[in-house]
Amino acid sequence: MKVFERLSRLDRRVIFLLVALAVIVPMVVPLNLPVDITKPVKRVYEMVESLPEGSVVLISTDYDPGSEAELYPATEAFIEHCFRRNLKIYLMGLWPAGSELGNIALNKIAQVYNKKYGEDFINIGYRPGGAVMLLSLGRNFGDVVKVDYQGIPVDSFPLGRKVKSAHDLALVMTFSAGDPGILHWIIYFHARYGVPICGATTAIMAPQQYPYLSSGQLVGLLGGLKGAAEYETLVNKRGRGLRGMDSQSIVHLLLVGFIALGNVILLYQRRRR
Amino acid sequence: MKVILPLLIVFVCGFYMLITFFIPAKFAQSSAQMLQLWYQGVAAFFVFIGIFNLIKINVDRIQRRLKDWEYSIILLSFLGIMLGAGFIGGRDSRLFLYLFENFQVPLGATMFSLLAFFVASASFRAFRAKTPEATLLLIAAVLVMIGRIPLGYLLWHKFPDLVEWIMRVPNTAAKRGILFGIDLGLLSMALRVLLGIERSYMGGGEK
Numbered sequence: 001m002k003v004f005e006r007l008s009r010l011d012r013r014v015i016f017l018l019v020a021l022a023v024i025v026p027m028v029v030p031l032n033l034p035v036d037i038t039k040p041v042k043r044v045y046e047m048v049e050s051l052p053e054g055s056v057v058l059i060s061t062d063y064d065p066g067s068e069a070e071l072y073p074a075t076e077a078f079i080e081h082c083f084r085r086n087l088k089i090y091l092m093g094l095w096p097a098g099s100e101l102g103n104i105a106l107n108k109i110a111q112v113y114n115k116k117y118g119e120d121f122i123n124i125g126y127r128p129g130g131a132v133m134l135l136s137l138g139r140n141f142g143d144v145v146k147v148d149y150q151g152i153p154v155d156s157f158p159l160g161r162k163v164k165s166a167h168d169l170a171l172v173m174t175f176s177a178g179d180p181g182i183l184h185w186i187i188y189f190h191a192r193y194g195v196p197i198c199g200a201t202t203a204i205m206a207p208q209q210y211p212y213l214s215s216g217q218l219v220g221l222l223g224g225l226k227g228a229a230e231y232e233t234l235v236n237k238r239g240r241g242l243r244g245m246d247s248q249s250i251v252h253l254l255l256v257g258f259i260a261l262g263n264v265i266l267l268y269q270r271r272r273r
Numbered sequence: 274m275k276v277i278l279p280l281l282i283v284f285v286c287g288f289y290m291l292i293t294f295f296i297p298a299k300f301a302q303s304s305a306q307m308l309q310l311w312y313q314g315v316a317a318f319f320v321f322i323g324i325f326n327l328i329k330i331n332v333d334r335i336q337r338r339l340k341d342w343e344y345s346i347i348l349l350s351f352l353g354i355m356l357g358a359g360f361i362g363g364r365d366s367r368l369f370l371y372l373f374e375n376f377q378v379p380l381g382a383t384m385f386s387l388l389a390f391f392v393a394s395a396s397f398r399a400f401r402a403k404t405p406e407a408t409l410l411l412i413a414a415v416l417v418m419i420g421r422i423p424l425g426y427l428l429w430h431k432f433p434d435l436v437e438w439i440m441r442v443p444n445t446a447a448k449r450g451i452l453f454g455i456d457l458g459l460l461s462m463a464l465r466v467l468l469g470i471e472r473s474y475m476g477g478g479e480k
Contacts, residue, residue, distance in 0.1 A: 012394045019393045033423035065381025129313040136309040210445045249422040258397040
C-alpha cells in the first residue's frame, strides 16, 4: 500500500505543523470543555478550606520560566484561594527565577484582595542551599530568614515576627519543577518537622509523587496544567489553566492518533516482510 | 596534605552532622545549625562560580570563533543587561520586571514548549509495540493521556478514575521499587564519600 509507505516517510515538519494547529486553533475558538476533579487536587483544596483564618501558609515557587506555562496558573489560583480564606502568605523560592514569578502572582492578586505587604503576605525571595537550607529553616526560621527579598528585616513586619520555626506554619505549598523542589520539602521538612506539605508539579513529575500521596507524606497534588485547571474550577476562577486544557485535549488526541498510526505502519511493514 | 585535608573536613563534618541528628542537646543542635548556615554561605557562592564559568566559556567561544559564537555575544549582552537592571533599579524596578516578563519568561517557556513538537514526532516514529513490555507501556500511556484530558471524561466518565488507579497502584508499586534502589545507592555512596573511598569529587581521585 503506497499510502503507508508514504506515511512512514512523513516529513517531521508536517507533524510540527499539525501540533501547532492543535495548540493554536482551540485558543482562538475555545471549546470550554468541562474539567473533572481528581482526589489529589480536591485534597489540596480541602486542606486550605480546613485552615483557620490567619494561619500562615508558606508558598515556595520552585520553578523557572521553562515550567511557567504549567505551574504559574496553579500559583495564581492557589494564592487567590489563600487570600479569599484570609490566610497569611510567606513566599519564597528554591529557584532564583521562581521567586520572581511567585512575586508577580502575589502582587497581582494581593492588589485585587487589598492585602498589605508585611501584614498579610511577605516575600523572603530566593533561598539557596536546598536540603540543608530547609533543615535550618525548619529548626530556626529567624536564623535563616533575617531579611525579605528587598533586604528589609523581616522582624520589622508584623507577619515576619509571627513565624519563628516550622511549627508556626500551617501548611507548605510547593510549586515544583525539579531539584531542589517537592521531594526536598517532603523529606527534609515534613519528615523532620511534621508540617503538612501540598504540591504542584509539572505533568511529567506527577507520577513520581504518588508514593508520597499514598503514604500521606504529601497531602495533595496538582499535576501539570490539568491540576491547575481543576484547582481553578474548584476556586471558581477561569484562568490560563482552564483555557489551556482545550489545547491540551486536542494535542493529546493528536498524539494518540500519531501513536496509533505509527503502530499500524509497523504492522504493515511486518506483514510485508 | 592536599588530599588528606579535604578528606578530613568531609569525614569530620559529615559524621558530626550525622551524630547531631540523634542528639537533642542544645550545644549539638546549635553547632549543627551553625554548620548549616555556613553551607548556605558556600551555596550562595555557587551562583558566582556559575556566572564566572558561563562568562569564561562564552568569551573563549567568541575569541576562538567556535560554531555559533554569535549566540554567545547575545547571551553575554543580555547577562550584562539583566545584571545592570537588577543592580541599578533593584528587583522591583520597572526595567528589570519588563526584561524578566518580556524576555526571560517567554524565552524559557518557548524552550520547554519545543518539547511538545519533539514528543509528537517521537510518538509517531518511536513509540511502537515491538515487544510485549513496550505494548503494555504503550497501552498505559495512551490510557493516561486520554484520561488526563477533559475529552477523556466526556468519552467515558470513569476514564479519570481508571487513570487514577493506574497512577495509584501499578505506577506507585514500580516507583517504590525504583526509589528504594536509588536510596540504597545514595546511602552507599554517602558512606563511600564520608569514609574517603569515593574521591572523584576532588577531581579524579589521584593520590
